[in-house]
Amino acid sequence: MADPLRSLSHREYTLSAQYLDTAFDAPYHLLNTLGVYTRFLFDTISRLSVLDLTLANSSLSPFVSSWDTPIPSTGSDHVPIVITLQPPAIMPPPPTPHWALLDWSLVKGAMIDFSFPLCLARVSVNALARWFDISSIQLTTLMTSHAPSRHLCPHSKLW
Amino acid sequence: MENLLTRFTDSQAFFQSFPIVLHNCSGSWGIFLSLFHSFTVLPYPPLIVAIQNPPSRRFVLLTFLGFISLAPPPPGRSCVAIYIAHSLNLHLSCTTVFHDTLEIIYEDIFSPEGLFRSPTAPLGLSRYTSSQPTAPPTVQYLPKMFSPSCTLTLSQVILTFTT
Numbered sequence: 001m002a003d004p005l006r007s008l009s010h011r012e013y014t015l016s017a018q019y020l021d022t023a024f025d026a027p028y029h030l031l032n033t034l035g036v037y038t039r040f041l042f043d044t045i046s047r048l049s050v051l052d053l054t055l056a057n058s059s060l061s062p063f064v065s066s067w068d069t070p071i072p073s074t075g076s077d078h079v080p081i082v083i084t085l086q087p088p089a090i091m092p093p094p095p096t097p098h099w100a101l102l103d104w105s106l107v108k109g110a111m112i113d114f115s116f117p118l119c120l121a122r123v124s125v126n127a128l129a130r131w132f133d134i135s136s137i138q139l140t141t142l143m144t145s146h147a148p149s150r151h152l153c154p155h156s157k158l159w
Numbered sequence: 160m161e162n163l164l165t166r167f168t169d170s171q172a173f174f175q176s177f178p179i180v181l182h183n184c185s186g187s188w189g190i191f192l193s194l195f196h197s198f199t200v201l202p203y204p205p206l207i208v209a210i211q212n213p214p215s216r217r218f219v220l221l222t223f224l225g226f227i228s229l230a231p232p233p234p235g236r237s238c239v240a241i242y243i244a245h246s247l248n249l250h251l252s253c254t255t256v257f258h259d260t261l262e263i264i265y266e267d268i269f270s271p272e273g274l275f276r277s278p279t280a281p282l283g284l285s286r287y288t289s290s291q292p293t294a295p296p297t298v299q300y301l302p303k304m305f306s307p308s309c310t311l312t313l314s315q316v317i318l319t320f321t322t
Binding site for chain 2: 052054063065070071072074075076077078080081082083084085086087
Protein backbone atom coordinates (compact mmCIF):
# COMPACT_ATOMS: atom_id res chain seq x y z
CA MET A 1 0.00 0.00 0.00
CA ALA A 2 2.85 2.39 0.80
CA ASP A 3 4.58 1.18 -2.34
CA PRO A 4 2.32 1.98 -5.30
CA LEU A 5 4.74 0.47 -7.80
CA ARG A 6 4.56 -2.98 -6.28
CA SER A 7 2.08 -5.60 -7.43
CA LEU A 8 0.96 -7.69 -4.48
CA SER A 9 -0.02 -11.31 -4.69
CA HIS A 10 -3.27 -12.53 -3.20
CA ARG A 11 -1.39 -14.06 -0.27
CA GLU A 12 0.45 -10.82 0.43
CA TYR A 13 -2.81 -8.90 0.28
CA THR A 14 -4.37 -11.31 2.75
CA LEU A 15 -1.47 -10.97 5.17
CA SER A 16 -1.25 -7.20 5.01
CA ALA A 17 -5.01 -6.76 5.18
CA GLN A 18 -5.04 -8.09 8.73
CA TYR A 19 -2.63 -5.38 9.84
CA LEU A 20 -4.22 -2.57 7.90
CA ASP A 21 -7.80 -3.48 8.77
CA THR A 22 -6.91 -3.48 12.47
CA ALA A 23 -5.23 -0.11 12.15
CA PHE A 24 -7.86 1.53 9.98
CA ASP A 25 -10.72 0.35 12.17
CA ALA A 26 -9.21 2.27 15.10
CA PRO A 27 -8.94 4.54 12.97
CA TYR A 28 -5.32 5.21 12.12
CA HIS A 29 -3.91 6.93 9.06
CA LEU A 30 -0.81 5.84 7.22
CA LEU A 31 1.86 8.56 7.38
CA ASN A 32 4.33 7.03 4.95
CA THR A 33 5.01 9.01 1.82
CA LEU A 34 3.88 6.83 -1.03
CA GLY A 35 6.71 5.46 -3.09
CA VAL A 36 9.44 6.15 -0.53
CA TYR A 37 11.22 2.92 0.28
CA THR A 38 12.40 2.30 3.81
CA ARG A 39 14.46 -0.83 3.35
CA PHE A 40 17.37 -1.32 0.99
CA LEU A 41 19.07 -4.70 0.99
CA PHE A 42 22.70 -4.71 0.00
CA ASP A 43 22.45 -7.52 -2.52
CA THR A 44 21.42 -7.02 -6.13
CA ILE A 45 18.57 -9.53 -6.33
CA SER A 46 16.38 -8.34 -3.46
CA ARG A 47 13.83 -5.71 -4.24
CA LEU A 48 13.35 -2.46 -2.35
CA SER A 49 10.55 -2.54 0.16
CA VAL A 50 8.49 -0.50 2.61
CA LEU A 51 8.56 -2.52 5.79
CA ASP A 52 8.40 0.35 8.24
CA LEU A 53 4.90 1.70 8.48
CA THR A 54 3.97 4.68 10.60
CA LEU A 55 0.38 5.28 11.57
CA ALA A 56 -1.28 8.11 13.44
CA ASN A 57 -4.80 8.35 14.68
CA SER A 58 -7.17 11.00 13.39
CA SER A 59 -6.57 13.37 16.29
CA LEU A 60 -2.83 13.38 15.83
CA SER A 61 -2.90 13.60 12.04
CA PRO A 62 -3.34 17.42 11.93
CA PHE A 63 -0.16 17.75 14.00
CA VAL A 64 1.96 15.66 11.65
CA SER A 65 4.01 18.15 9.70
CA SER A 66 6.21 15.75 7.79
CA TRP A 67 7.25 12.15 7.34
CA ASP A 68 10.65 12.12 5.75
CA THR A 69 13.93 10.24 5.40
CA PRO A 70 16.49 13.10 5.46
CA ILE A 71 19.18 11.28 7.43
CA PRO A 72 21.86 9.64 5.26
CA SER A 73 22.43 5.91 5.43
CA THR A 74 23.71 4.66 8.77
CA GLY A 75 24.80 1.29 7.45
CA SER A 76 21.52 -0.38 8.32
CA ASP A 77 19.34 -1.91 5.64
CA HIS A 78 16.56 0.30 6.97
CA VAL A 79 16.37 4.05 6.42
CA PRO A 80 15.99 6.36 9.44
CA ILE A 81 12.56 7.93 9.45
CA VAL A 82 11.94 11.39 10.87
CA ILE A 83 8.43 12.40 11.82
CA THR A 84 7.93 16.02 12.74
CA LEU A 85 4.96 17.13 14.77
CA GLN A 86 4.00 20.78 14.67
CA PRO A 87 0.91 22.70 15.70
CA PRO A 88 -1.44 23.12 12.74
CA ALA A 89 -1.98 26.55 11.24
CA ILE A 90 -5.59 26.56 12.40
CA MET A 91 -5.85 25.04 15.83
CA PRO A 92 -9.24 24.34 17.37
CA PRO A 93 -9.80 26.32 20.54
CA PRO A 94 -10.04 24.48 23.85
CA PRO A 95 -13.47 23.10 24.70
CA THR A 96 -15.56 25.34 26.88
CA PRO A 97 -18.63 24.44 28.96
CA HIS A 98 -22.00 25.18 27.45
CA TRP A 99 -23.59 26.98 30.39
CA ALA A 100 -26.97 27.28 28.66
CA LEU A 101 -27.30 23.49 28.69
CA LEU A 102 -26.26 23.13 32.33
CA ASP A 103 -28.59 20.87 34.26
CA TRP A 104 -29.21 23.05 37.30
CA SER A 105 -31.19 20.39 39.13
CA LEU A 106 -28.16 18.11 39.15
CA VAL A 107 -25.84 20.95 40.10
CA LYS A 108 -28.13 21.97 42.95
CA GLY A 109 -27.98 18.45 44.38
CA ALA A 110 -24.21 18.39 44.09
CA MET A 111 -23.88 21.82 45.67
CA ILE A 112 -25.80 20.65 48.74
CA ASP A 113 -23.25 17.88 49.24
CA PHE A 114 -20.33 20.20 48.53
CA SER A 115 -18.23 21.28 51.48
CA PHE A 116 -15.39 23.74 51.45
CA PRO A 117 -11.94 22.56 52.57
CA LEU A 118 -11.24 23.09 56.25
CA CYS A 119 -9.64 26.39 57.09
CA LEU A 120 -7.70 26.96 60.29
CA ALA A 121 -8.81 29.70 62.63
CA ARG A 122 -5.48 31.55 62.46
CA VAL A 123 -3.81 31.36 59.09
CA SER A 124 -1.21 33.29 57.18
CA VAL A 125 -1.99 35.29 54.07
CA ASN A 126 -0.39 32.66 51.85
CA ALA A 127 -2.36 29.84 53.45
CA LEU A 128 -5.57 31.79 53.03
CA ALA A 129 -4.78 32.43 49.36
CA ARG A 130 -4.06 28.72 48.85
CA TRP A 131 -7.30 27.77 50.57
CA PHE A 132 -9.19 30.19 48.34
CA ASP A 133 -7.56 28.75 45.21
CA ILE A 134 -8.35 25.16 46.18
CA SER A 135 -11.94 26.02 47.05
CA SER A 136 -12.39 27.93 43.82
CA ILE A 137 -10.97 25.06 41.74
CA GLN A 138 -13.17 22.49 43.46
CA LEU A 139 -16.27 24.61 42.98
CA THR A 140 -15.46 25.34 39.35
CA THR A 141 -14.74 21.69 38.66
CA LEU A 142 -18.08 20.77 40.20
CA MET A 143 -19.87 23.18 37.91
CA THR A 144 -18.02 22.31 34.72
CA SER A 145 -18.39 18.58 35.30
CA HIS A 146 -22.15 18.99 34.96
CA ALA A 147 -22.01 21.21 31.86
CA PRO A 148 -21.68 19.66 28.39
CA SER A 149 -18.90 20.98 26.17
CA ARG A 150 -19.62 23.18 23.22
CA HIS A 151 -19.19 21.69 19.77
CA LEU A 152 -16.40 23.87 18.48
CA CYS A 153 -15.17 24.41 15.00
CA PRO A 154 -11.73 25.72 14.00
CA HIS A 155 -13.24 29.15 13.37
CA SER A 156 -14.67 29.49 16.87
CA LYS A 157 -13.34 32.27 19.01
CA LEU A 158 -11.05 31.44 21.88
CA TRP A 159 -13.47 32.65 24.53
CA MET B 160 26.25 17.29 20.57
CA GLU B 161 26.92 20.65 22.15
CA ASN B 162 25.06 22.21 19.28
CA LEU B 163 22.02 20.04 19.97
CA LEU B 164 21.97 20.93 23.64
CA THR B 165 22.19 24.61 22.85
CA ARG B 166 19.14 24.36 20.66
CA PHE B 167 17.25 22.57 23.37
CA THR B 168 17.49 25.64 25.57
CA ASP B 169 15.38 27.56 23.08
CA SER B 170 11.96 26.89 24.52
CA GLN B 171 10.20 28.47 21.55
CA ALA B 172 11.85 26.02 19.15
CA PHE B 173 11.14 23.22 21.57
CA PHE B 174 7.44 23.67 21.32
CA GLN B 175 7.27 24.62 17.68
CA SER B 176 8.64 21.35 16.47
CA PHE B 177 8.53 17.85 17.90
CA PRO B 178 10.79 15.57 15.84
CA ILE B 179 10.64 11.81 16.31
CA VAL B 180 13.13 9.44 14.71
CA LEU B 181 12.46 5.78 13.97
CA HIS B 182 15.21 3.39 12.95
CA ASN B 183 16.31 -0.23 12.91
CA CYS B 184 19.82 -0.55 14.30
CA SER B 185 20.10 -4.31 13.62
CA GLY B 186 21.87 -4.69 16.96
CA SER B 187 24.88 -2.81 15.64
CA TRP B 188 26.83 -0.29 17.72
CA GLY B 189 28.16 1.29 14.53
CA ILE B 190 24.70 1.94 13.16
CA PHE B 191 23.56 3.26 16.53
CA LEU B 192 26.41 5.76 16.79
CA SER B 193 26.10 6.73 13.14
CA LEU B 194 22.41 7.47 13.67
CA PHE B 195 22.86 9.63 16.75
CA HIS B 196 25.77 11.55 15.25
CA SER B 197 23.77 12.25 12.08
CA PHE B 198 21.13 14.24 13.96
CA THR B 199 23.13 17.35 13.16
CA VAL B 200 21.63 17.33 9.67
CA LEU B 201 18.17 17.88 11.11
CA PRO B 202 16.83 21.41 11.66
CA TYR B 203 15.84 20.39 15.19
CA PRO B 204 17.31 17.50 17.17
CA PRO B 205 14.86 14.67 17.85
CA LEU B 206 13.11 14.54 21.17
CA ILE B 207 12.31 10.86 20.86
CA VAL B 208 14.26 8.14 19.09
CA ALA B 209 12.41 4.85 18.77
CA ILE B 210 14.73 2.02 17.81
CA GLN B 211 14.12 -1.48 16.64
CA ASN B 212 16.83 -4.04 17.46
CA PRO B 213 18.89 -1.70 19.65
CA PRO B 214 22.49 -2.66 20.41
CA SER B 215 23.09 -3.83 23.95
CA ARG B 216 25.80 -5.41 26.03
CA ARG B 217 24.68 -8.02 28.53
CA PHE B 218 21.10 -6.77 28.17
CA VAL B 219 22.18 -3.20 29.01
CA LEU B 220 21.38 -0.59 26.38
CA LEU B 221 23.94 1.75 24.93
CA THR B 222 23.56 5.30 26.13
CA PHE B 223 24.13 8.55 24.32
CA LEU B 224 24.75 12.00 25.73
CA GLY B 225 21.53 13.95 26.16
CA PHE B 226 19.20 10.95 25.99
CA ILE B 227 17.61 8.56 28.47
CA SER B 228 17.42 4.98 27.21
CA LEU B 229 14.42 2.78 27.93
CA ALA B 230 13.77 -0.82 26.97
CA PRO B 231 11.85 -3.79 28.34
CA PRO B 232 13.74 -5.27 31.30
CA PRO B 233 15.80 -8.47 31.08
CA PRO B 234 15.83 -11.42 30.81
CA GLY B 235 16.00 -11.52 27.09
CA ARG B 236 17.35 -9.22 24.45
CA SER B 237 14.95 -6.38 23.82
CA CYS B 238 13.71 -5.89 20.28
CA VAL B 239 12.65 -2.30 20.87
CA ALA B 240 13.96 0.71 22.78
CA ILE B 241 13.07 4.34 23.18
CA TYR B 242 15.54 7.15 23.75
CA ILE B 243 14.08 10.31 25.25
CA ALA B 244 15.89 13.63 25.16
CA HIS B 245 16.75 14.94 28.60
CA SER B 246 15.06 18.23 27.83
CA LEU B 247 11.79 16.49 27.00
CA ASN B 248 11.92 14.53 30.22
CA LEU B 249 12.56 17.74 32.16
CA HIS B 250 9.64 19.64 30.64
CA LEU B 251 7.01 16.95 30.26
CA SER B 252 5.91 13.83 32.10
CA CYS B 253 7.17 10.72 30.32
CA THR B 254 5.91 7.33 31.37
CA THR B 255 7.11 4.13 29.78
CA VAL B 256 4.83 1.12 29.68
CA PHE B 257 6.33 -2.28 28.99
CA HIS B 258 4.35 -5.13 27.54
CA ASP B 259 4.81 -8.73 28.53
CA THR B 260 6.73 -9.29 25.32
CA LEU B 261 10.06 -7.79 24.32
CA GLU B 262 8.63 -6.55 21.03
CA ILE B 263 6.42 -3.72 22.23
CA ILE B 264 7.18 -0.55 24.11
CA TYR B 265 4.81 2.31 24.75
CA GLU B 266 5.67 5.83 25.78
CA ASP B 267 3.10 8.14 27.27
CA ILE B 268 4.00 11.83 27.17
CA PHE B 269 1.82 14.17 29.12
CA SER B 270 1.89 17.92 29.42
CA PRO B 271 -0.57 19.70 31.71
CA GLU B 272 -0.70 22.57 29.24
CA GLY B 273 -1.17 20.20 26.32
CA LEU B 274 1.29 19.47 23.62
CA PHE B 275 1.88 22.64 21.56
CA ARG B 276 -0.29 24.47 24.11
CA SER B 277 -3.36 22.93 22.55
CA PRO B 278 -6.26 21.19 24.25
CA THR B 279 -4.81 17.80 23.71
CA ALA B 280 -4.45 14.54 25.49
CA PRO B 281 -1.16 12.74 26.06
CA LEU B 282 0.98 11.85 23.13
CA GLY B 283 1.43 8.12 22.97
CA LEU B 284 4.13 6.49 20.96
CA SER B 285 4.21 2.78 20.46
CA ARG B 286 7.08 0.91 18.87
CA TYR B 287 6.03 -2.47 17.73
CA THR B 288 7.93 -5.11 15.89
CA SER B 289 6.94 -8.63 15.04
CA SER B 290 9.34 -11.50 14.75
CA GLN B 291 6.56 -13.58 13.25
CA PRO B 292 5.48 -11.91 10.01
CA THR B 293 2.53 -14.23 9.57
CA ALA B 294 1.05 -13.54 12.99
CA PRO B 295 -1.94 -11.24 12.64
CA PRO B 296 -2.01 -8.17 14.83
CA THR B 297 -4.73 -8.12 17.41
CA VAL B 298 -6.49 -5.36 19.24
CA GLN B 299 -4.23 -5.86 22.22
CA TYR B 300 -1.43 -4.22 20.27
CA LEU B 301 -3.32 -0.95 20.09
CA PRO B 302 -1.88 1.60 22.49
CA LYS B 303 -5.17 2.26 24.22
CA MET B 304 -4.82 -1.10 25.88
CA PHE B 305 -1.43 -0.19 27.29
CA SER B 306 -2.20 3.00 29.09
CA PRO B 307 -5.44 3.47 31.02
CA SER B 308 -4.96 7.21 30.89
CA CYS B 309 -5.13 7.10 27.11
CA THR B 310 -8.26 5.01 26.94
CA LEU B 311 -10.55 7.95 27.45
CA THR B 312 -8.62 10.44 25.39
CA LEU B 313 -6.95 8.43 22.71
CA SER B 314 -6.25 11.53 20.74
CA GLN B 315 -2.57 11.51 19.93
CA VAL B 316 -1.01 8.25 19.15
CA ILE B 317 1.62 7.17 16.73
CA LEU B 318 1.71 3.49 16.15
CA THR B 319 4.58 2.01 14.26
CA PHE B 320 4.13 -1.37 12.69
CA THR B 321 7.26 -3.06 11.50
CA THR B 322 6.68 -6.51 10.16
